[in-house]
Amino acid sequence: MANRRYLFGIVTLLLLSPLIKLAYDWIHLTETNDCGNMIQISVIISSFCVQLCLSSIHRGGILFPRESETRQVVSLDGIWNFAVPDTNNPLMGFQHHWYKTDLREVPKLEVIQMPVPASYNDVTTNWKIRDHVGLVWYDRTFYVPRHWSDVERIWVRFGSVSYAAQVWVNGHLVMSHEIGHLPFLSEVTQYLKFGKENRMTVACDNTLLADTVPQGRVSELENGRLHQDYTFDFFNYAGIDRPVYMYTTPKTYIDDITVFTIDVRESQALLQYNVSVLGDAGNTTCRISLLDKNKTVVAGSEESFGTLTVEHPRLWWPYLMHPEPGYLYSFQAELLDDNGDLVDKYTLPIGIRTITWTNTSLYINKQPVYLHGFGRHEDSDIRGKGFDAPLVLRDYDLIQWVGANAYRTSHYPYAEEIMDLADQRGIMIIDECPSVNTEFFSDTLLVKHKVSLSELIKRDKNRPAVIIWSASNEPRTQYSAAKNYFKKVIDHIKSLDVSRPTTIVEAQNVNVVESSYYVDIISFNRYNGWYQNEGNLDIVASLVMKEAKAWHEKFNKPVIMQEYGGDTLEGLHFAPSYIWSEEYQVSLLSSHFQAFDQLREEGFFIGEFIWNFADFKTAQTYTRVGGNKKGIFTRSRQPKASAHHLRRRYWGLAQQYANISLPEDLFSYTVAVKSQERDEL
Numbered sequence: 001m002a003n004r005r006y007l008f009g010i011v012t013l014l015l016l017s018p019l020i021k022l023a024y025d026w027i028h029l030t031e032t033n034d035c036g037n038m039i040q041i042s043v044i045i046s047s048f049c050v051q052l053c054l055s056s057i058h059r060g061g062i063l064f065p066r067e068s069e070t071r072q073v074v075s076l077d078g079i080w081n082f083a084v085p086d087t088n089n090p091l092m093g094f095q096h097h098w099y100k101t102d103l104r105e106v107p108k109l110e111v112i113q114m115p116v117p118a119s120y121n122d123v124t125t126n127w128k129i130r131d132h133v134g135l136v137w138y139d140r141t142f143y144v145p146r147h148w149s150d151v152e153r154i155w156v157r158f159g160s161v162s163y164a165a166q167v168w169v170n171g172h173l174v175m176s177h178e179i180g181h182l183p184f185l186s187e188v189t190q191y192l193k194f195g196k197e198n199r200m201t202v203a204c205d206n207t208l209l210a211d212t213v214p215q216g217r218v219s220e221l222e223n224g225r226l227h228q229d230y231t232f233d234f235f236n237y238a239g240i241d242r243p244v245y246m247y248t249t250p251k252t253y254i255d256d257i258t259v260f261t262i263d264v265r266e267s268q269a270l271l272q273y274n275v276s277v278l279g280d281a282g283n284t285t286c287r288i289s290l291l292d293k294n295k296t297v298v299a300g301s302e303e304s305f306g307t308l309t310v311e312h313p314r315l316w317w318p319y320l321m322h323p324e325p326g327y328l329y330s331f332q333a334e335l336l337d338d339n340g341d342l343v344d345k346y347t348l349p350i351g352i353r354t355i356t357w358t359n360t361s362l363y364i365n366k367q368p369v370y371l372h373g374f375g376r377h378e379d380s381d382i383r384g385k386g387f388d389a390p391l392v393l394r395d396y397d398l399i400q401w402v403g404a405n406a407y408r409t410s411h412y413p414y415a416e417e418i419m420d421l422a423d424q425r426g427i428m429i430i431d432e433c434p435s436v437n438t439e440f441f442s443d444t445l446l447v448k449h450k451v452s453l454s455e456l457i458k459r460d461k462n463r464p465a466v467i468i469w470s471a472s473n474e475p476r477t478q479y480s481a482a483k484n485y486f487k488k489v490i491d492h493i494k495s496l497d498v499s500r501p502t503t504i505v506e507a508q509n510v511n512v513v514e515s516s517y518y519v520d521i522i523s524f525n526r527y528n529g530w531y532q533n534e535g536n537l538d539i540v541a542s543l544v545m546k547e548a549k550a551w552h553e554k555f556n557k558p559v560i561m562q563e564y565g566g567d568t569l570e571g572l573h574f575a576p577s578y579i580w581s582e583e584y585q586v587s588l589l590s591s592h593f594q595a596f597d598q599l600r601e602e603g604f605f606i607g608e609f610i611w612n613f614a615d616f617k618t619a620q621t622y623t624r625v626g627g628n629k630k631g632i633f634t635r636s637r638q639p640k641a642s643a644h645h646l647r648r649r650y651w652g653l654a655q656q657y658a659n660i661s662l663p664e665d666l667f668s669y670t671v672a673v674k675s676q677e678r679d680e681l
C-alpha cells in the first residue's frame with residue numbers, strides 16, 4: 001500500500017520532465033520489492049496520463065485539416081525512424097533524452113525504418129517488435145517553409161496513435177495524448193525553425209491496464225519479459241496508425257463548426273449551426289454560405305451562430321433507400337476583417353437529414369429504416385490497423401456489392417478518411433468508442449471513458465452517416481457497479497448530443513442487465529450455433545427470436561442484433577454442413593435470417609449485423625487459427641460462400657423496402673423459368 005502512495009508522487013514527477021531521471025532512479029531503487037515490477041509498468045503508462053493535466057494539447061475543436069484560400073496542409077507521412085528501448089530499461093529514452101537528438105545519433109541504439117501510417121507490429125519479421133509491451137520511439141525530420149514565419153499559426157495533428165503518445169518538436173514537448181483511435185493536435189509555431197530542418201519525435205506506449213480504454217493487464221514472464229493480456233478478441237495493434245499532418249491557420253481562425261438538421265418539413269429544411277472563432281475574433285465577421293453540389297449558394301447568413309433555411313433541400317439518404325444516396329452540401333464559413341478581406345475559410349461537407357426514434361423504430365427523414373450490415377475491424381495484413389487508402393476503397397466496394405447499408409465501428413472509432421466515405425456513399429454508421437469488455441468500473445476509468453466519448457463526438461458530430469452512438473461493446477453489465485457507471489456515461493453523451501440515439505452493445509443475459517434502461521436502442525450479441533449450441537443449427541432461429549423478444553419486453557425499445565456468426569476456414573467444405581466449413585457458415589446465417597424475418601413482423605426489430613465483415617488478427621490462442629475467421633470475406637478481401645449468400649439477402653431486403661432493381665449477377669443462370677401454370681392431367 002505504501003508503494004501505491006509513492007506512485008502518485010512519481011506521476012507528478014513525470015509531469016516535470018527534468019525530474020524524470022530522478023523518477024527513473026527511484027524506480028530502480030524499488031525494483032527489488034514484491035510489487036516492483038507492477039510499479040515500473042504503471043510508471044510507464046502513468047507518464048502518459050498527463051494528458052488530463054497538460055495544457056499544451058489543443059482543447060478546442062478538432063476539425064480535420066482541409067486546404068482553403070487561407071490554409072495549407074502538408075503530410076508528414078512516410079518512412080520514419082523507429083527504435084525499441086532495451087527491455088531491461090524501458091524508460092531509457094526519457095533518461096537519455098532521446099527527444100533532444102536524432103534517434104540515429106543515440107549511441108548503441110538500433111534504429112530501423114517504420115512506415116507511417118501503420119501499426120508497427122507486423123511490418124518486420126521480428127517477433128519482439130510484434131509482441132513488444134511498453135514504449136517505442138519514432139522520429140523524422142521535416143522542413144518548414146521560410147515564408148510561413150510571417151503571420152500564421154502552424155499545427156501538428158495526428159489522426160491517432162495507439163495507445164498513448166508524447167510528441168516533441170525540436171526537443172520541446174508539444175503534446176501528450178492517451179486513448180487510441182482518436183485525433184489530437186497542438187499548435188507548434190513557437191517551436192519551429194523556419195526555412196530550416198526540424199525534428200519531430202514521438203514516444204508511443206501500447207500498455208493497457210485496468211484504467212485504460214480499453215482495459216488490459218500486464219504480467220511478467222519467467223524471463224522478465226512483459227506480457228500484455230486482454231479479454232477482447234482482436235490484436236492490440238499499436239503505433240502511429242493514421243496520417244500525420246502539419247497545417248497552417250491564420251492568427252485569427254475558425255476553431256470549430258457544429259451543424260445539424262433541426263427539421264425537414266414541407267420542402268424546407270431548417271439547420272442550426274455554430275462557428276467558433278479563436279484568436280482576435282472581435283474585429284472579424286463571419287459569412288456563412290451553404291452550397292449544393294453544383295456550387296450554387298442555397299442559403300446564407302452573416303452571423304457566426306444561427307439557423308439556415310434551405311428551400312427544396314436534397315436530403316441525405318442511406319444507400320439503397322434512394323437513387324442518389326449520400327447527398328452532401330458544402331457548409332462554407334468565411335471570416336472577414338473590418339475591410340471585408342478574407343481572414344480564414346473552412347469548408348465542411350454536411351448532409352441534411354433527421355434522425356428520430358420511438359420505442360419500436362428508427363427513422364431517417366421520417367422514413368423507417370432497417371439496418372443490414374456488419375461489425376468490422378480496421379485490420380489487414382502487414383499494416384495492422386494502419387490507414388491504407390486502397391484497402392478502404394476496396395472495403396466500400398465490397399460493402400456496396402453485398403448490399404449492406406450500415407456498419408458499426410466495432411470496437412473503436414475508425415479513421416476520419418473512412419468516415420468521409422460513409423458520408424459520401426450513404427452508409428449508416430453506429431459510431432463506437434474504444435470501450436470494449438469493460439469490467440472494472442473505477443472513477444478513473446469513468447473519466448477516461450467520458451473523454452473518449454467527448455473526443456469522438458467532437459470529431460464526428462457533423463457527420464450525417466453517424467446515426468447512433470455506441471457507448472461500449474460487451475461491458476460486464478452483470479455487475480451492479482455497471483448500472484450507475486453507464487448511467488453517467490449515457491448522461492455524458494446526452495450532454496454533448498441529443499440529436500442521435502445511444503446504445504450499449506450487450507452480451508450478458510437479458511435478465512441481469514440493468515444498464516440498458518438508459519439507452520435509446522437495445523443492441524445484443526449472441527453466437528448461437530457457435531459459442532453455444534455448436535452444430536445444432538435447427539434450434540437457432542427459435543433461440544434468436546426468444547431472446548430478441550425478451551430484450552424488447554424488458555426494455556420496450558427497438559432491438560438490433562449486433563453480432564452473430566461463426567468461424568469459417570476458406571476452402572473447407574463439408575456436406576452435410578459441419579462446423580468451420582463454408583457450408584456451415586451459410587447454414588448458420590440462414591437460420592438467423594429465418595428469425596430476423598419473423599422478428600421484423602413483430603415491429604420492434606430494426607437491424608441485423610453479421611460478425612464479421614472480414615477475417616482479422618487476434619492475440620495468440622489455441623481457439624484461433626491465424627486469427628478470427630468469422631469474416632464473410634477473407635482477410636485479403638475475397639468472398640467466402642457466405643458473402644454471396646448474404647448478398648442475396650441484403651439486396652432482397654432492399655428490394656422489399658425500396659423496390660430497387662437487383663444486380664444482374666445476383667443469381668447465376670440455372671434453368672429457364674417456365675410458366676407456373678400447368679395443365680393438371
Ligand SMILES: *[C@@H]1O[C@H](CO)[C@@H](O)[C@H](O)[C@H]1NC(C)=O
Pocket residue numbers: 256274275276305
Ligand atoms: C458555439 O461554440 C462555442 C465553442 O464550442 C461555444 O463556446 C459557444 O457557447 C457556442 N455558442 C452557442 C450559441 O451555442
Ligand SMILES: *[C@@H]1O[C@H](CO)[C@@H](O)[C@H](O)[C@H]1NC(C)=O
Pocket residue numbers: 280283
Ligand atoms: C481591432 O480593432 C481595434 C479597435 O478598432 C484595433 O485597435 C485593433 O488594432 C484591431 N485589431 C486587429 C487585429 O485588426
Ligand SMILES: *[C@@H]1O[C@H](CO)[C@@H](O)[C@H](O)[C@H]1NC(C)=O
Pocket residue numbers: 292293294296314
Ligand atoms: C445541378 O445541375 C444539374 C445539371 O444542370 C441539374 O440537373 C441538377 O438538378 C442540379 N442540382 C441541384 C441540386 O440544383
Ligand SMILES: *[C@@H]1O[C@H](CO)[C@@H](O)[C@H](O)[C@H]1NC(C)=O
Pocket residue numbers: 358359555556
Ligand atoms: C415508450 O416506452 C416508455 C417506457 O416503457 C413509455 O413510458 C412510453 O409511453 C412509450 N412510448 C410509446 C410511444 O409507446
Ligand SMILES: *[C@@H]1O[C@H](CO)[C@@H](O)[C@H](O)[C@H]1NC(C)=O
Pocket residue numbers: 659661
Ligand atoms: C417497383 O419498380 C418497378 C420497376 O422498377 C415498377 O414496375 C413497380 O411498379 C414498382 N413497384 C412498386 C410497388 O412501386
